[in-house]
Amino acid sequence: MFPTPIEKKSLPFNMTYRVAIWVALFLWLLPLIAVLMTSARSVADINAGNYWGIPSEWMLFENYTLVFTETPMLRYLLNSILITLPAVFGAVALSTLAGYALAKFKFRGSLALFAAFIAGNFVPFQILMIPVRDLTIGMGLYDTASGLILFHIAFQTGFCTLFMRNFIIGLPDELIEAARVEGVSELKIFWYIVLPLVRPALAALSVLIFTFIWNDYFWALVLVQSDEVRPITAGISALKGQWLASWQLIAAGSIVAALPPVILFFAMQRHFIAGLTLGATKG
């Protein structure tokens, strides 16, 4: 283990370290802690310039209720869910199929196709912006959830295929070959043999791209314009303009916007990190 385990050092050093990590954490998250505190402040506090001290009265419940009743925040939150869930499902489904084909079948151009998926995943969004916007308008899907969902599925398929292909290639060939010898159809092999084996990868991938899609802001700006469809990232940004001085509400709104991916992260931390660091230990 590197650095040397702290247990081997002196007692004062140990004590210092154990305190230092929490102090460092506090400093690291200070900007966020401030937002959290602000979301619990009263208007009087804000007007008095009390942004960093302890709130003079705790308005946590009131502020969050206000956010949900006085603004379209609930609508935005719902929109985000309605956009993110189908997009995650679609991208993971398509890329599992594609990843399996690229990992376990030998055919000409498979490597080139794989390279295209990887490359596409890194391109700047702006090179896609005008054509994708036109395409979406042309299909009558501008300012609809479907327009955003379709784009997210298509774009995330690049990363997801890379991910699934690299996972599936590690699965043993013997199982698949044995089934083929038995005359099992390819679709059945995929459904009954491959799919159960990739379940951990599916979980990791899903939580990861849930966060990516949930946090998307650019495409929400480009493909959507009305409150009825707008996801929460674009929503909070729109609200910022309207409540210029109501920092406690913007703070509460930000916390609401951040919460779903944060909850997912803490609930499925192991999967999340496994997904994110794929390739960081080998290759």
Added chain:
Amino acid sequence: MQNLHSKQQKWMPVVFLAPAVVLFTVYVMFPILQSIWLSFYEWDGLGEKTFIGFSNYRELFDDYQFWVALKNNLYWMVFFMLAPPIGLAIALFLNQKVMGIRLVKSMFFFPFVLSQVVVGLVFSWFYDPSFGLFNKAIGLFGMEPVAVLSDENWVTFGIIVAGLWPQIAYCMILYLTGLNNLSPDQIEAARLDGAHGWKMLRFVILPQLRPATFIAVVVTVIGALRSFDLVATMTSGGPFGSSSVLAYFMYEQSIFNYRAGYGAAIATVLFVIMDIYIAYFLWRMLKSEKA
């Protein structure tokens, strides 16, 4: 597997790949070509397109705003490169087994999970000239308050620091995973040979962390070139375009100024810059594929 070339096997990959390939071609591959093609036209996004050859590019290279954006992208790339070493430093700091360390590690990672819009809001607060913590902090050292986000000289750096926050968290987690997978034998052997501290890090640990470093550098460069969300939420490119980056400049020209052809030319330049890194990444990736 070779002698089992049944008809089914030959066609199955096509069936499995078709949905992904079709969608990816329509939404990613084809639009890239369309954008490059569009960059040779004068177009307001709605009406007739007029072919104008390289005029968009000629205009671009004479556009002061373009050079500002490009320079800022360069700053982003240079200063974003602090993320891997700082991430490594935090990873080394936290790579211990004491009580509560798992919670500390996940809380350190926290900024990465936040939307960039939220990060932007958080840091706008942090920098606020009248009540922001940043100015309170520098006030303690007797310095005058700085309105970071409305000062042409500071604004880009202010946004980059906001961008570094989640980026460092990402690099940290890559290195923590790497540190978890170090070969204990090599470390023990090096310890017996008397290596420790900096030497150990430099000659034994870092070589083993190379895959993590590679990914960290790639995602950091891509992140720097993609920077849009923070610029859009924190300053909208202001004051007077001084914090704009190519991604935001392109968006501004196409959406607000109705100059789709010109926007496409900006996007193409960004795409060409990015291609260098994409090509390098692919090359590395395919090389390790063949090995």
